[in-house]
Amino acid sequence: xxxxxxxxxxxxxxxxxxLKALLGTQPDIAVVAEAASGEEALMAVEEHxxxxxxxxxxxxxxxxxxxxxxxLRRRNGKQAVLVFTTYDSDADIVRAVDAGAMGYLLKDAxxxxxxxxxxxxVQGKSVMSAPVASRLFQQLRNPDEVLTPREAxxxxxxxxxxxxxxxxxxxxxxxxxxxxHLAHIYAKLGVETRAAxxxxxxxxxxxx
Amino acid sequence: xxxxxxxxxxxxxxxxxxLKALLGTQPDIAVVAEAASGEEALMAVEEHxxxxxxxxxxxxxxxxxxxxxxxLRRRNGKQAVLVFTTYDSDADIVRAVDAGAMGYLLKDAxxxxxxxxxxxxVQGKSVMSAPVASRLFQQLRNPDEVLTPREAxxxxxxxxxxxxxxxxxxxxxxxxxxxxHLAHIYAKLGVETRAAxxxxxxxxxxxx
DNA sequence: TGCCGTGTCAGCCAAAAGGCTGAGAGACCA
DNA sequence: TGGTCTCTCAGCCTTTTGGCTGACACGGCA
Numbered sequence: 001x002x003x004x005x006x007x008x009x010x011x012x013x014x015x016x017x018x019l020k021a022l023l024g025t026q027p028d029i030a031v032v033a034e035a036a037s038g039e040e041a042l043m044a045v046e047e048h049x050x051x052x053x054x055x056x057x058x059x060x061x062x063x064x065x066x067x068x069x070x071x072l073r074r075r076n077g078k079q080a081v082l083v084f085t086t087y088d089s090d091a092d093i094v095r096a097v098d099a100g101a102m103g104y105l106l107k108d109a110x111x112x113x114x115x116x117x118x119x120x121x122v123q124g125k126s127v128m129s130a131p132v133a134s135r136l137f138q139q140l141r142n143p144d145e146v147l148t149p150r151e152a153x154x155x156x157x158x159x160x161x162x163x164x165x166x167x168x169x170x171x172x173x174x175x176x177x178x179x180x181h182l183a184h185i186y187a188k189l190g191v192e193t194r195a196a197x198x199x200x201x202x203x204x205x206x207x208x
Numbered sequence: 209x210x211x212x213x214x215x216x217x218x219x220x221x222x223x224x225x226x227l228k229a230l231l232g233t234q235p236d237i238a239v240v241a242e243a244a245s246g247e248e249a250l251m252a253v254e255e256h257x258x259x260x261x262x263x264x265x266x267x268x269x270x271x272x273x274x275x276x277x278x279x280l281r282r283r284n285g286k287q288a289v290l291v292f293t294t295y296d297s298d299a300d301i302v303r304a305v306d307a308g309a310m311g312y313l314l315k316d317a318x319x320x321x322x323x324x325x326x327x328x329x330v331q332g333k334s335v336m337s338a339p340v341a342s343r344l345f346q347q348l349r350n351p352d353e354v355l356t357p358r359e360a361x362x363x364x365x366x367x368x369x370x371x372x373x374x375x376x377x378x379x380x381x382x383x384x385x386x387x388x389h390l391a392h393i394y395a396k397l398g399v400e401t402r403a404a405x406x407x408x409x410x411x412x413x414x415x416x
Numbered sequence: 417t418g419c420c421g422t423g424t425c426a427g428c429c430a431a432a433a434g435g436c437t438g439a440g441a442g443a444c445c446a
Numbered sequence: 447t448g449g450t451c452t453c454t455c456a457g458c459c460t461t462t463t464g465g466c467t468g469a470c471a472c473g474g475c476a
Contacts, residue, residue: 012315018226107220148422161404176425195402196369202410356452384455
């Protein structure tokens, strides 16, 4: 049986290099191409038709990973896309799965985990790192923690550093209402102060 | 002449692996040890006495890179420490240099740049990636806006959503001192509230 | 029809944050 | 030696934020 062909997509050379070295130890896995951006990735897929694409989400300039995955799906590619990234933000996970990713690995994953993910991907199995799975699970169990549209809107403005008064003016509501929304947001995010809410929103929810 | 001995410190196995593969192509550079945390790094230095330590700043759990560098300096180690990280945040750069780092490389640096940095480090030369240098240059022109190491440290904790009291406890200083630092930070960042400072820090300063 | 989620608002109180002034200790440097 | 920078701390006052309770309107849905 021939080896599983893999395309690596990451804007950091060291990461590609490391992944290549790791995967190279497995006889049934062969890295056939590398790309440093979403655009390059699309071209590389055309040229090499890899069975698996390992894709970082944050790519310095140009097309990001999510967009690249969408483009691949749009072209009816048969590649299984594995997200391989540093952060497990809720927003990123949802967006990646939505775009058509087969799995979601974190960069601190153990080698065995990575190998298993590649092998699983070609068989149509979804594999994800434990922290990622736990986040998804968490969301399924606690739909109460989902922000309403209005709350999300307010949280977005919050991350710009506005005061309650400014938030009220911007949204044409009273300061009292702003406070009510904030209290709900804090509860859902599991924080107690606006500072923590902002930190959580920008980091975990991917609002930047 | 014997090869330059290097210790790699990064919590991501792929990054260590990639760096090792890259450096392995150079006959005059030898990776003699690896560590996945600040604590491990200190032990590895004891054991292997490398000439150069390549250190990531953000290490999942435990001691972070800055603290590890400080500890190394405190022990009178002769290792040249090169920071090798993803982000070029002003605060991190200031703190790393202050802690005693010899150079500051970004993970998307070209291989030649990395090799040159390692070779330069053992000769006492400072090497840094272009974006990093440009930031420092920018700061030299506006010295009034440069955060002091202590301020940068405080700002880092601020972005985690801590209250003034918690900041004081964490840094072993009074709440009054925390407020003084914050006032200075706000002035330097050009903001008026803690919320705006966090937003600015995470977005502009790349702190996450 | 009545319940529920969402969005709106008020008042009251305690806690936290921010603005201001002043000041001492230690390091560094001209 | 004197000036400057950094870090430390205090007190006082105002503003902002957060916690709590209660309330009303609207739309969807059982």
